[in-house]
Amino acid sequence: MKTKLSALLGIQYPIVQGGMQWVGRAELAAAVSNAGALGMVTARTQPSPDELRHEIDRTRALTSKPFGVNLTLSFAARDMAYGDWVRAIVDSGVKIVETAGNNPRALIEAFKEHGITIVHKCTSIRHALSAQRYGADIISIDGFEAAGHPGEDDVPGLVLLPLACEQLDAPVLASGGIADGRGMAAALSLGADGVNIGTRFMMTKESPIHENVKQALLGANERDTILIKRTFRHTGRFYKNAVSEEIVAMEHRPQGATYEDIQHLLAGSRGRAAMRSGDVHGGLICASQTIGLIDDIPSCEELVSRMVAQCRTALGAALKASDALTNHYA
Numbered sequence: 154m155k156t157k158l159s160a161l162l163g164i165q166y167p168i169v170q171g172g173m174q175w176v177g178r179a180e181l182a183a184a185v186s187n188a189g190a191l192g193m194v195t196a197r198t199q200p201s202p203d204e205l206r207h208e209i210d211r212t213r214a215l216t217s218k219p220f221g222v223n224l225t226l227s228f229a230a231r232d233m234a235y236g237d238w239v240r241a242i243v244d245s246g247v248k249i250v251e252t253a254g255n256n257p258r259a260l261i262e263a264f265k266e267h268g269i270t271i272v273h274k275c276t277s278i279r280h281a282l283s284a285q286r287y288g289a290d291i292i293s294i295d296g297f298e299a300a301g302h303p304g305e306d307d308v309p310g311l312v313l314l315p316l317a318c319e320q321l322d323a324p325v326l327a328s329g330g331i332a333d334g335r336g337m338a339a340a341l342s343l344g345a346d347g348v349n350i351g352t353r354f355m356m357t358k359e360s361p362i363h364e365n366v367k368q369a370l371l372g373a374n375e376r377d378t379i380l381i382k383r384t385f386r387h388t389g390r391f392y393k394n395a396v397s398e399e400i401v402a403m404e405h406r407p408q409g410a411t412y413e414d415i416q417h418l419l420a421g422s423r424g425r426a427a428m429r430s431g432d433v434h435g436g437l438i439c440a441s442q443t444i445g446l447i448d449d450i451p452s453c454e455e456l457v458s459r460m461v462a463q464c465r466t467a468l469g470a471a472l473k474a475s476d477a478l479t480n481h482y483a
Contacts, residue, residue, distance in 0.1 A: 154461060157324040158291060158347035161270065162249060163219045165189030166461055168337070169272070169293075169326060171351025172223020172251050173300075173439060174198050174421070175428045176362060179208050181453070183215030184359035188457035192220040193251060202241035209245040221249035221272070226257060235260060243267045251293070254302075258287040274328060274349070276304025278316050291324045292317065293349050299329025300352050300378075300390050300441035311343070318344030332443035334463025341464070342471070352441040358452045365431030366438060367450055375445025381437075384409060390441060395434035396423070 159167040168190035170182065177195030185192035194212055199205040205222075212220055222242050224235065239260065242250060250264050253274035261271050265288055273289040275281040281292045294317045296310025297303045310330050317325050327340035328349035337348050354360065356367055370392065379393040381400045391397045400418050403410040417423075423436030451459070 154464075156341075156346040158326065161290065161324060162191055162221075164191050166457060167341075167347030168457060168460065169193065169221075169251075169347060169349045170354045171300075171328070171349055172221075172225065172253065173351050173355060174225070175425050176351075176355050176360060177223060178361045179211035179215060180361055181354065181357070181359045182212050182220050184357070184453035185354060185457070186216045186218035186220045188454040189218075190453075190457050191249070192216070192218075194220065194222045196222050196224045196238055196242070202237040205238065205241045206245055209242075209247060219249060220247075221251055222247050223251040223253065224260065226252060226254035226260070239263050243269070252289075253293075257284060257289065261288045272326065274326075276302070277306055277308070278313070278320055281317055281321055285321055285323050289323060291326060291346075292321055293326035293328045294345075296327075296329035298442045300439045302387070302389050303329065305386050305388055310340075314340060314343045314345055329441060330443060332441075332446040334460040334465070335467050336443075336446075337460055337464040338467035338471070341468070351439075352443050353447060353456065354453065355440075356444075356447050356450055357456055358450060362428045363431030366428055366433055369433040370438075370440055370444050371447060371450065373440070373444045375442050377444060378440055378442055382415075385412065389437075390439075392433075392438040392440040392444070394438060396437055 154166050156167045166189045170185040170193045172193045172195045174195055175198055177193050177198055182192030182194045194208055196205050199208055224238055249270045251272040252260055257273050264271055271289045272291040272293055273284040274293040274295055275284055276295045294313055295303055296313050297307050298309060314327050324346035326347050326349045327345040331348045331350055332353040340348050377393045378390050379397045379401060381389050381397055384404045396418050400415050403415055427436035
């Protein structure tokens with residue numbers, strides 16, 4: 154299944170694992186890459202650049218296939234000291250990096266000096282065009298259905314993706330709302346060169362999160378996510394649990410909420426602990442609306458093979474339907 158994206162990244166199938174905090178560890182990234190897609194180690198899951206080096210080494214010991222590193226930029230301008238993280242990635246010989254979050258210009262320039270292919274994740278066309286000008290090789294377009302930070306424009310993938318494919322010259326990754334081969338077929342039909350998948354890979358055997366969390370998400374439906382921090386214009390989509398609902402309730406108080414009011418609920422340490430311990434109400438758990446489409450926990454190899462087969466079937470069925478209509482009205 155060759156596209157511009159799979160050729161550029163050197164992978165068998167045009168499928169990229171999302172860079173998920175607390176989830177993008179060596180075991181998952183290697184399993185995704187071994188299945189023919191592109192695994193992604195999440196840099197800031199690690200407590201330090203040295204620990205990231207170790208995680209990259211662990212990944213390389215588990216796969217000989219290409220994999221990438223996600224480096225998400227803080228939205229806070231004061232937190233922009235990424236030199237040590239860049240050096241750790243460059244020194245480790247990684248050749249694919251996904252950036253997301255704040256303006257990636259400085260990082261793109263730094264990585265491009267070392268021949269690294271850059272994927273930048275955006276939530277709007279204007280930001281995608283800027284990233285392309287800065288030198289990003291691939292643009293990942295995040296629709297409103299996505300987990301994490303879907304932006305502030307509330308534009309779903311069915312609208313955002315074809316607009317991106319019309320206006321960008323770089324290969325486009327469809328991100329958000331894709332969990333199976335039908336979604337992959339839809340994205341390719343809309344002009345994407347591949348798909349970026351987070352929540353679905355979180356729900357695999359190799360995913361490092363606790364089984365209790367997987368089972369909670371397995372029993373959830375498409376209405377079981379919630380948007381937090383809307384009043385701060387820093388929207389995030391998370392699984393609907395006690396912590397995320399408390400944040401929204403505080404935002405909706407007559408006096409509203411300050412960032413200091415909710416900071417203890419947002420703490421990354423709480424989310425990490427919840428993922429590890431299986432306390433599904435202990436911290437924020439990232440999840441997209443695709444949890445309504447997920448009904449099992451396969452291996453990464455099973456999932457990728459199934460997605461590709463289902464994608465081919467869906468594309469073939471669409472072609473047959475088109476031929477049938479043409480013949481009917483001929």
